[in-house]
Amino acid sequence: MFDAANAPVPETAEKPVKPAAKKRVTAVDAARCLALIGMIGVHVLPEESTGGDASLTWVLFAGRASALFALLAGVSLAFSSGGSRPLRGRPLKAAMAGVAARAVVIMVIGMALAYAEPSAEIILVYYGVMFLLAVPLLGLTSRMLAILSVVFAIGGPILLQALRGVIPAPEEDNNLTFGMLFTDPLVSAGQLLFTGFYPAVPWMAYMCAGLAIGKLDLSSRKIAAWLAAGGACLAAAAWAISGMLMVGVLHLTPGESADLLAAGDDPPVKVDSWAWLVAASPYSQMPLELLHTIGTGMVVLGLLILASKSLHQVIDVLAPAGSMTLTLYSGHLLFLAAGLLGERPFASFGLQIVAALLFGVLWRNLVGRGPLEAAVTAISTRVKNAVLRKESDQKDQPGPVKPGAAGPSGP
Known part of the structure; x- marks a missing residue:
């Protein structure tokens, strides 16, 4: 998520690892x-428009932006373990250790930020847990990881529903x-694995x-x-499947089903009901919502890669901020x-976006890595x-001397 260009660990252990030696995929940074x-x-922005309907911001980004963040975190972890040229042996083991260290540092940062009491759910601690869960998966093939993504997307919410009321909240x-x-x-x-706002077990669908x-x-x-x-x-x-199931299972009208899909209105059943598994509304953490937001994340990344040459000026503005x-x-x-x-939510939103883009361009050109990214990468x-x-x-340590074999001289 935070660094898309970790260099593969070199094959020889004598040479220290030099971070960020490979070219960044700027479209991934732009998507981030x-x-x-x-x-x-x-x-920051209102959830509802003046007419009482869901705002455009909420319809476009609710559930999808955080899902895209998580999906891109998985992309970055793949880069750190070799990308399309997967690491093996000692380099892979070293990359796994680096990811584990990165996870712990991100969790520490997230818990430290919690003391500031921002008016938002902090995703970083959940991300750290997902990074830890992803460590043993780094050496798997793309096909196997795609299968695991579907398994987590379906099995994670089922396990979540089964454990509601059992796990203390x-x-x-x-x-x-x-x-x-x-x-x-x-x-x-x-809370981190199941009951929190970004439960790590279902969200491993994005990571995989x-x-x-x-x-x-x-x-x-x-x-x-x-x-x-x-x-x-x-x-x-x-x-489409969720909409039809909500009409058939939850007995909603097509209009009510569409509103629930787009805006995530109050659910018509209790969220611990097994019937809630058919929902794909924002932040429902249910199978069809996970699959829907994986799909929207794939669309964003694919389109930005395709546009990276023809719209490189736009990519160049977005990518520096996306790298930090x-x-x-x-x-x-x-x-x-x-x-x-x-x-003044709209002024707040505009100020934060402009500041983020300017800071990204200036810091990237003058210094390089973002400050927290540099610290995390150094530890990793x-x-x-x-x-x-x-x-x-x-490897270099000599093995035990066999009886009768020549050993070192001395008393």
């Missing part, structure tokens, strides 16, 4: 920037802090889909066109916590190098 813009819009739906984690670790684990996409050749226009077309079909099919979304997302949360322009790289050195030392 659009996801950030969408999430800021959902947090936190007394208040607050962002997770260090105090909450250490005071009640079981409740915190249940992104890993599968990141292992493809994203420089190929054919693959980009396949992503856009396949994603559009998947998104449309999931919505950890820094900019954290800044956005602190802006919300400060309460600045709280009564140190862990990779430590694993490589340990593996190298173990």
